[in-house]
Amino acid sequence: xxxxxxxxxxxxxxxxxxxxxxLRHAYxxxxxxxxxxxxxxxxxxxxxxxxxxxxLIWTVxxxxxxxAKLPQxxxxxxxxxxxxxxxxxxxxxxxxxxxxxxxxxxSLALAIPAGYALSKRKLPLRSLFLLFFLLPQAxxxxxxxxxxxxxxxxxxxxxxxxxVMLVHAIQGLVFAVWIASASFAAIGDDQVEAARNLxxxxxxxxxxxxxxxxxxxxxxxxxFVFLISLDEFSGTFFVGVPDVRTLxxxxxxxxxxxxxxxxxxxxxxxxxxxxxxxxFVERFLKADVLASVGK
Amino acid sequence: MxxxxxxxxxxxxxxxxxxxxxxxxxxxxxxxxxxAYAFRNEAENRWDLANFSKAFALYGAxxxxxxxxxxxxxxxxxxxxxAVAGYLTLxxxxxAVAVLRWIYRWPMFIPFVVAAxxxxxxxxxSGMLNNSLMSLGLLEPLNAMSLLDWRGVVVTFVWKQLxxxxxxxxxxxxxxxxxxxxxxxxxxxxxxxxLIEIVxxxxxxTVGVSLILSFVTMLSALSVPMMIIAGSxxxxxxxxxxxxxxxxxxxxxxxLGFVSFAMSGVAAWFYLRQGLREGGxxx
Numbered sequence: 001x002x003x004x005x006x007x008x009x010x011x012x013x014x015x016x017x018x019x020x021x022x023l024r025h026a027y028x029x030x031x032x033x034x035x036x037x038x039x040x041x042x043x044x045x046x047x048x049x050x051x052x053x054x055x056l057i058w059t060v061x062x063x064x065x066x067x068a069k070l071p072q073x074x075x076x077x078x079x080x081x082x083x084x085x086x087x088x089x090x091x092x093x094x095x096x097x098x099x100x101x102x103x104x105x106x107s108l109a110l111a112i113p114a115g116y117a118l119s120k121r122k123l124p125l126r127s128l129f130l131l132f133f134l135l136p137q138a139x140x141x142x143x144x145x146x147x148x149x150x151x152x153x154x155x156x157x158x159x160x161x162x163x164v165m166l167v168h169a170i171q172g173l174v175f176a177v178w179i180a181s182a183s184f185a186a187i188g189d190d191q192v193e194a195a196r197n198l199x200x201x202x203x204x205x206x207x208x209x210x211x212x213x214x215x216x217x218x219x220x221x222x223x224f225v226f227l228i229s230l231d232e233f234s235g236t237f238f239v240g241v242p243d244v245r246t247l248x249x250x251x252x253x254x255x256x257x258x259x260x261x262x263x264x265x266x267x268x269x270x271x272x273x274x275x276x277x278x279x280f281v282e283r284f285l286k287a288d289v290l291a292s293v294g295k
Numbered sequence: 296m297x298x299x300x301x302x303x304x305x306x307x308x309x310x311x312x313x314x315x316x317x318x319x320x321x322x323x324x325x326x327x328x329x330x331a332y333a334f335r336n337e338a339e340n341r342w343d344l345a346n347f348s349k350a351f352a353l354y355g356a357x358x359x360x361x362x363x364x365x366x367x368x369x370x371x372x373x374x375x376x377x378a379v380a381g382y383l384t385l386x387x388x389x390x391a392v393a394v395l396r397w398i399y400r401w402p403m404f405i406p407f408v409v410a411a412x413x414x415x416x417x418x419x420x421s422g423m424l425n426n427s428l429m430s431l432g433l434l435e436p437l438n439a440m441s442l443l444d445w446r447g448v449v450v451t452f453v454w455k456q457l458x459x460x461x462x463x464x465x466x467x468x469x470x471x472x473x474x475x476x477x478x479x480x481x482x483x484x485x486x487x488x489x490l491i492e493i494v495x496x497x498x499x500x501t502v503g504v505s506l507i508l509s510f511v512t513m514l515s516a517l518s519v520p521m522m523i524i525a526g527s528x529x530x531x532x533x534x535x536x537x538x539x540x541x542x543x544x545x546x547x548x549x550x551l552g553f554v555s556f557a558m559s560g561v562a563a564w565f566y567l568r569q570g571l572r573e574g575g576x577x578x
Binding site: 034037038041044045046047048049050051052053054055057058069109110111113114116117118120122123124129132133135136137138139140141142143144146147148149150151166167169170173177227230231233234237238241248251252255256260263264267270271274275277278 | 304307308310311313314315317318321322323324325326328329332388391394395398399400401402403404405406407408409410411412413414415416417422423424426427429430454508511512514515517518521522532535536539540545548549551552553555556558559563
């Protein structure tokens, strides 16, 4: 501290006595902490929700030119455009829904028996089989998808909804199998054994005891597969050409053509089921099932 | 694994078989097909490295961009996910923790295509990001620029993958024994120090798994670079699609595919080596 500062502090000390600033030091740090905490959370919220809000504005913007910060004209004109038959969005929506339902049916048909088998601890090589289903998630998929398309071509599956369904099912199968296995494992053997002791055949015990008890978990896996199929892009891109147009492909085309409104409305259509699932997933997937997924 | 054990469980194996066949025929077979045909020289009808030299000559810059973007995004996802999960575990203001818990999960179930579309409008020159910064006086209108290049891809990847990694990591942190954290807290250790020195070492396996899965997911994303980067350099997934759709050139496309498999292989190798060095099995 220089002598001048010493002098200054000496003169100001009288005016700046503790009495004039009561408790300031006691209060500032926690307030600052709260302020920093909520500023950081606010910033985080802005980064998470900003892009969503920007898209929502685009869905109801009829005219929005640079450098305006908000649209010059608001309205639902583009909504009627999207839902007009010649726009193709409705056709894409129904194709997407059809393929998603078919994918769910196929995945469940494969995952229920497989999940039941994997729920039995006595199954040899059990963890190896569980890992095997993870393969489609453990490798970058684009190169695989283009070769699937090449292989499907010789079977006449390229450009058909059947081919697209098969690619989607592969992407969703790991979740279907793992969740189904966890759901069957969470049941425990007591009730099934009781049914068997009362004379039920294994099939009957499965149909009347295991299956209903595992139903909520299977429902969750069905929704999961449905969403994966609805959102799948690269498999559809390679296998679906030229005839199968799903919603994500329609969105890509609208976006690359520079039509922000149509792209945003299509994006919103894809977004709603995903958000609903996120908000309600815990209803379907009980904690005990969730904890044992993949184990 | 003894054969009698397998034989006694034939019914269970039979139940498993259709699903195994499905993955085998529709994933493993095309995967091997892709790996093999990367070395196929169709023009001279032999097996060599011609596809690779052509791929690197044409798309060498894109290969480096892909490595840079995916590695940077993975690192950012790791740091931010540990920060978010750490606050959810160690945060002492219940209201702030509840708010954060509600916010951070939103992008998780948003499809990549949609995330790309959101960022396309958000990060554009006239997008909401620039508009907000200009309104707050943090950015001069003349300096406003579009982030729709590799930076936009990084932002989209981090935005989309952060919730997934944070969910897994905070789950592992919640399952930890809290007594150690609380006694360290009682001894006066700061929360950052507890996070780095006590919590992080115990959840390292989960951090590794979530980052590897995120890394592979980013390597697989075709729609994000397609929608966000206009022109070149771009990511190799876009180049693969271009080679196949415009030239029917599966050779170069498969060579690029081989590069992406190799990248995920290197990531997995790092992870496994780390697990072995620690003397335990990676979970």
